[in-house]
Amino acid sequence: MHDPRPAGPTSDISATRRRLLGTAGALGLAAALPRIALAQAAWPAKPLRFVVPFAPGGSSEIVARSVAAELSRTLGQSVFVDNKPGAAGNIAMTEVARAEDQHTLILGHIGTLAVNPYIFDKLPYDANKDFKPVSLLAKVPSLYVVHPDVPAKNLKELIAYAQSKPGKLSYGSAGNGSAGHLAFEYLKMTSNIFMLHVPYRGTGPMLTDLMAGRLDASAIGAAAVIPFIKAGKLRCVATGSAQRLPQLPDVPTVAEQGFPGFEMTQWYGLLAPANLAPANLAKLSAETMKAVKAPAALERLKGDAAESIGDTPEQFAKFIASEQARWKKVIVRANIKPD
Numbered sequence: 474m475h476d477p478r479p480a481g482p483t484s485d486i487s488a489t490r491r492r493l494l495g496t497a498g499a500l501g502l503a504a505a506l507p508r509i510a511l512a513q514a515a516w517p518a519k520p521l522r523f524v525v526p527f528a529p530g531g532s533s534e535i536v537a538r539s540v541a542a543e544l545s546r547t548l549g550q551s552v553f554v555d556n557k558p559g560a561a562g563n564i565a566m567t568e569v570a571r572a573e574d575q576h577t578l579i580l581g582h583i584g585t586l587a588v589n590p591y592i593f594d595k596l597p598y599d600a601n602k603d604f605k606p607v608s609l610l611a612k613v614p615s616l617y618v619v620h621p622d623v624p625a626k627n628l629k630e631l632i633a634y635a636q637s638k639p640g641k642l643s644y645g646s647a648g649n650g651s652a653g654h655l656a657f658e659y660l661k662m663t664s665n666i667f668m669l670h671v672p673y674r675g676t677g678p679m680l681t682d683l684m685a686g687r688l689d690a691s692a693i694g695a696a697a698v699i700p701f702i703k704a705g706k707l708r709c710v711a712t713g714s715a716q717r718l719p720q721l722p723d724v725p726t727v728a729e730q731g732f733p734g735f736e737m738t739q740w741y742g743l744l745a746p747a748n749l750a751p752a753n754l755a756k757l758s759a760e761t762m763k764a765v766k767a768p769a770a771l772e773r774l775k776g777d778a779a780e781s782i783g784d785t786p787e788q789f790a791k792f793i794a795s796e797q798a799r800w801k802k803v804i805v806r807a808n809i810k811p812d
Contacts, residue, residue, distance in 0.1 A: 516753045517576055520551040524579040526565035528558040531676075532613045532696050532777055536741045537580050539773040540610055543764035548757075552578075561589055561650060561811060563596060570603035572746050575753060581606070581742040583652055587796040591804045592650045592811050600797075605754055606789035607743040608761040611779040614714035615656040615737045616698055617727070618707040619690045620683060628664075628711040628730040631690070635666040643669040645679040645688040650809055652739045653679075655800060656692035656713060658807040663732055683707065694739050695720070695778035713737030720778055738780075740796075742789055758786050 523541050527533045534554065541552040557565040562585040569579040586600045598604075617628065623642075625631035635642050646653035649672045661668065671688060673679035676697055682688050684706050692713070699720055701707045711727045712718055715736050727735040743761055745754060764770060765783035774781050784792070803809075 516750070516756065517548055517550040519576055520553060521548070522577045523552050523554050524565050524569050524577065525554055525556045526558060526562035526580065526582070526585060527556065529556050532694050532739065532779065533580060533582065533741060535696070535773060535777045536611045536613075536779065539770040540743065540761065540764050543767045543770050544760055547760050547763065561585070561593075561648075563589060563593070563598070566600075566603075567597040569744075569746060570598040573748060575749060577746065578607070578757075579604070579744050580610075581744040581793075583655075583740050583796060583800070584650065586742075586793050587800045588650050588655065588804065590797065591801045592809055600793075603747050604744040605747055605749055606786050606793060607745055607754065607758050608765070608786065609740060609742040609782040609784050609789045609792055610761070610765050611774055611781055612714075612738040612740045613694050613696065613777065613779045614712050614718065615652065615692045615739060616695050616702070616709050616713065616721075616724075617656075617660065617690070617692050617711045618683075618698055618702065618709050620686050620688065621705065621708055622686055623689050623708070625710055626708070627725065628727060631710050632664045632666055635668055639667050640669060642689040643671050644690040644692070645671045645673055645683055646691065647676045647679055648672050648674060650804075650811055652694065653692045654809065655803060656737045657690075658809065659735075659737055659803055660692070660727070662803065662806060663727075663735060692737070699778060714780070718778055719775075740782075740792075742793075754786065 523537055525533050525537045534556070537554050541554050544552045557568065562582060565579060566585050569577055589596060590600050619625055619631060623631070623634065625634050644657050646657065648654065654670065654672065657670070668690065676693065679691065683691050684701065695718065698707060702709045702721065709721055709724045711730055712721065712724055713736060714726055715728070717724065717726060727737070745757065762783040765781045771781055
């Protein structure tokens with residue numbers, strides 16, 4: 474309907490005001506867009522906390538600190554390692570799964586990702602749903618060792634000796650469900666031998682008894698045991714690595730000694746909470762793959778007899794799934810329960 478009121482100064486001023494306000498709003502939005510984009514791209518915006526679910530010392534910390542040092546340099550923010558041991562890693566995993574600050578990461582491990590889901594009746598975290606795999610960082614081979622009094626110079630001789638004394642030989646580990654426990658149970662299943670498992674609370678006390686002759690054998694991460702092998706206090710009969718170790722070139726692998734395809738390594742990877750933004754995950758993954766291949770990191774990992782990996786989130790996710798399938802079978806067959 475036609476408005477009979479004549480147009481006047483008031484209506485002209487109102488129209489002009491609306492146009493000006495619209496223009497100002499558009500200009501304000503245009504000015505804000507670069508700031509919004511910059512804020513989204515400026516991750517990390519503060520130091521990153523890299524949680525290690527184990528006590529200080531050992532392979533886990535060496536791997537974590539090697540990668541953290543390189544990421545601090547390339548990400549432009551410090552990455553600090555925070556050891557938070559307890560409950561087979563479950564305490565740290567639960568805390569990080571619930572982190573919402575986009576700046577908390579955790580060191581994933583064969584135990585927390587591929588063992589705990591099958592030895593605990595109920596976990597406060599979901600290894601597959603609560604985390605985003607970032608990259609597999611490194612593998613540390615398990616070494617199969619015996620006390621020098623055991624008359625076995627290699628794995629075949631150890632198997633023959635164990636078969637001649639079923640149930641009379643013992644092996645120690647750092648505890649039920651530990652990497653050493655799994656490694657020896659895997660060997661037992663593969664070679665059809667039986668040896669009594671003696672769980673300890675940590676590698677240290679177990680090594681003390683092994684070197685004292687109160688145990689016959691064990692499977693231990695390379696870094697913790699190579700010095701004792703070189704000193705003659707223990708004898709290495711096989712390595713769980715895919716290839717021989719430069720530190721022990723005369724010791725054949727398990728695969729070389731009649732068990733093709735056998736590999737037993739402790740592995741470590743980088744995980745983020747499931748809520749990490751996709752763009753941040755992509756950036757972190759790219760920088761992590763470079764970090765584990767940096768000369769300084771390679772040198773530190775080599776000193777720990779560790780193999781540097783550095784793969785994509787998709788590759789790491791597939792690796793975790795394959796490890797879960799493998800160790801579930803071992804855990805069920807050996808009836809492994811937590812301490």
